[in-house]
Amino acid sequence: MLTREELGAAKERAAAVLGEAGIVLTPAEIDAIEVADFGLSRLDEIGLEIVVYVNTERVCAKELVLFPRQTCPEHRHPSVGESPGKEETFRCRRGVVYLYTEGEPAPNPACRPPEPDAGAFTVWHEIELRPGQQHTVPPNTLHWFQAGDEGAIVSEFSTTSTDERDVFTDSRIGRATVVRDA
């Protein structure tokens, strides 16, 4: 849950980050920036700011802003009907992002998740992405990511997004952000 003030401040901050990187948005796109707190009300630690450029039945493209050390929690994109689930390519544009997926765990990971003992971060194969570097996550593969100390901008190129179908490891998570007035 976010207050309207928190929501507005996060949108403004994300728009400023994108503007500094030379990424031009229309006023309507700035207004529509999605601020995801994953229902945990700890946006600075667990959250994501999202510009959806396009999301059709076949293709989706987004710009993701992560504030310093902000974490997108562990989840996967299962098959939906006859579709094999969302395939995502993450391309780092600014800053550093650490992407964790299924595979050989990193012996000394660069990130520490929020609430490390809660069992909500189970995959530890580490992929460090700096500007110009990218990685494709196959459908139905567990992954989570965290920005470095300076934050990050990440372009996401994918098949259609059906966020409400995402499966989060942390069962407390709800994908829709609830906004309250005060």
Next chain:
Amino acid sequence: MLTREELGAAKERAAAVLGEAGIVLTPAEIDAIEVADFGLSRLDEIGLEIVVYVNTERVCAKELVLFPRQTCPEHRHPSVGESPGKEETFRCRRGVVYLYTEGEPAPNPACRPPEPDAGAFTVWHEIELRPGQQHTVPPNTLHWFQAGDEGAIVSEFSTTSTDERDVFTDSRIGRATVVRDA
């Protein structure tokens, strides 16, 4: 057909345009920039410089560079097997691009195609895209585009690219660029 020198110069020029816009590429990506002259050997008029970020069976993302008044010739993406054909979203990042598609023709179009009398430009519904503006072209829809006087950078988000299946209105066009040594 391009000489190796022309190819190298166009790559360097495109990389510089992207660099000035703050778009970071790896050295391997710069080396792999595709320079398309569509077989017409008139790159400055009819051509396109392309960075392919990703092209899987489901999703494709590219950065397109158009030099001033450079034109991507008219074509469409027909269905391939059971797929309904490529769906493309063009998002302008820098400069101005004029996109022409099927629909009500513009009474005073902003562009004049190369060889206007050759019959290779038949759709004249004009969509002007400036930074932050975008348009989605449905499958199998004729379209062509030209940059304004300052050139343009355009992000393309699409379903899979199978360039060799594209159908060009100008029957002289071959999609693969042939490079000769001198």
